Amino acid sequence: DAKTTQPPSMDCAEGRAANLPCNHSTISGNEYVYWYRQIHSQGPQYIIHGLKNNETNEMASLIITEDRKSSTLILPHATLRDTAVYYCIALNYGGSQGNLIFGKGTKLSVKP
Amino acid sequence: NAGVTQTPKFRVLKTGQSMTLLCAQDMNHEYMYWYRQDPGMGLRLIHYSVGEGTTAKGEVPDGYNVSRLKKQNFLLGLESAAPSQTSVYFCASRRIEGYEQYFGPGTRLTVT
Numbered sequence: 001d002a003k004t005t006q007p008p009s010m011d012c013a014e015g016r017a018a019n020l021p022c023n024h025s026t027i028s029g030n031e032y033v034y035w036y037r038q039i040h041s042q043g044p045q046y047i048i049h050g051l052k053n054n055e056t057n058e059m060a061s062l063i064i065t066e067d068r069k070s071s072t073l074i075l076p077h078a079t080l081r082d083t084a085v086y087y088c089i090a091l092n093y094g095g096s097q098g099n100l101i102f103g104k105g106t107k108l109s110v111k112p
Numbered sequence: 113n114a115g116v117t118q119t120p121k122f123r124v125l126k127t128g129q130s131m132t133l134l135c136a137q138d139m140n141h142e143y144m145y146w147y148r149q150d151p152g153m154g155l156r157l158i159h160y161s162v163g164e165g166t167t168a169k170g171e172v173p174d175g176y177n178v179s180r181l182k183k184q185n186f187l188l189g190l191e192s193a194a195p196s197q198t199s200v201y202f203c204a205s206r207r208i209e210g211y212e213q214y215f216g217p218g219t220r221l222t223v224t
Contacts, residue, residue, distance in 0.1 A: 034211070034212075041200075042217060042218070043116075043202050043204070043215030043216050043217055043218055044155065044202070044204075044215050045215070046212040046214070049212070087154065091211060093211060098143065098206060098211045098213075099145070099157055100155070100157070100213060101157075102147075102154030102155040103154050104152070104154055105154060
C-alpha cells in the first residue's frame, strides 16, 4: 500500500472550513484513499473514502487531484467536536485483506 | 445495536501474568481486527480474522494469541504480559463487501 504524508498539526476556527491535505504520490491505480479520525481516547471513526472522483457525505467532502497524487479532506463547518487526529490511508482492496496502516495523522485543533 | 464492544475497559497486570481481552460485535461482520496504539502513535495491527475459525498475523503479533470460535467474538490473549505490552488495544470489524472498519472504545492495559 502507498505511503501517505500529512502535516502533523493544523488549527481551524470554529465555523470555518477545515481543509486537511494528504500526499500519496506513489498511490497505484487500484488503491483507494480512506479517511478516519480519532477523537481523544476513543476508537477511530470512518469518515469517507474515494478512488478518483470527489466524494461527499454527511460528514465531509473528499477532493482527489486528477493525477491522484494528493487529496484534501474538507469539513465544511468545523465545530469544537471535530477536534481530533485525522488519518489518511491508501488502501489496496485486493492485496491487503483490507488491513489499515495508520501513520501519525494530522492533529486538528478547532478553536472558538 | 451496540456495535463493537470491548471488555474490560481498563486493566493493570503484573509482569508475567496472563489475560484475555474480549471483543464482541453485533453487526454480523465477517472480518475482525485487533490493534494496539502506543502514546503519540498510530494504530498497529496485531492479528486479524477473515471469518469464524480463522486468524492471521498482522504487523506486531509477537506475544499475543487470538481465537475466533464464534463469528461475533474475537479474543486477544497475552500469555505472559511484559511492560512493552502496555498500550491501548482497539478491536474493529467490517463486512466483506465494505472496507470501512468499525472500532470499539478500546481497552487501556498497563503492565507493571
